[in-house]
Amino acid sequence: MLSQCKVGAIVFFVSDLNRSVEFYRGALGLPVNIVDGHDGSFAHADIGELTLVFIVQDVRPGESPVVVFSVDGGIDDYAEALARRGVEIVVPVSEAPDGGWSLDFVDPDRNVLSLHQPADRPRRG
Numbered sequence: 001m002l003s004q005c006k007v008g009a010i011v012f013f014v015s016d017l018n019r020s021v022e023f024y025r026g027a028l029g030l031p032v033n034i035v036d037g038h039d040g041s042f043a044h045a046d047i048g049e050l051t052l053v054f055i056v057q058d059v060r061p062g063e064s065p066v067v068v069f070s071v072d073g074g075i076d077d078y079a080e081a082l083a084r085r086g087v088e089i090v091v092p093v094s095e096a097p098d099g100g101w102s103l104d105f106v107d108p109d110r111n112v113l114s115l116h117q118p119a120d121r122p123r124r125g
Contacts, residue, residue, distance in 0.1 A: 001081060008070030008116060009051040013059035017043055020054050037097035055097060066104070068114040074125030075101045075117040093123070 014020040017034065021043050025032040030052070032045040043054040053068075071078060079093050082105055090112065091104035099119045104112055117123070 001078075001085075002069050005069040005071055005115075007050065007067055009053050009068035011053045011055060011064070011066040011068055011114070013057040013064040013066075014054050015056065015058075017041060017054060017056050024052070024054070038095065038099060039097055042097050053097075063112060066112045066114050068102075068116050071115050071117045073117060073121035074123070075103055075115055076123045077125045078115055079103050 012020070021032045021034060024030045024043075024045060030045040030047065032043050032052075032054070034041055034043045040056070042056070045052045075093055079089060082103075083089060087105050089103065089105045091102070093101055093103045096102040096116055101117045101119065101123060103115045105114075106112055
């Protein structure tokens with residue numbers, strides 16, 4: 001089902017955005033930028049075709065990072081297909097920090113995986 005998708009992002013939930021930006025930018029030399037989203041500031045770094053995203057959020061150890069698969073459209077169709085296959089959806093299709101759409105689900109070990117679709121793409125395929 002996701003064989004046509006690519007891993008587009010890895011999301012890190014962080015307790016202090018500035019500290020994380022300083023580490024990834026300063027210590028690791030990554031091009032991290034802070035931007036304003038609809039839920040507040042977040043940061044991202046584009047590394048080739050992969051984006052690292054940093055969002056301030058309380059999280060327990062093991063709940064971060066989240067691997068995000070990029071879809072070109074039809075996120076509602078993906079949600080329905082996952083549900084039909086018995087996949088537990090923990091966050092239904094909702095607006096992502098960048099204004100696009102996202103959906104979170106878990107694997108059998110409760111590792112969180114996500115789908116992301118740009119805002120300008122149709123939610124149905």
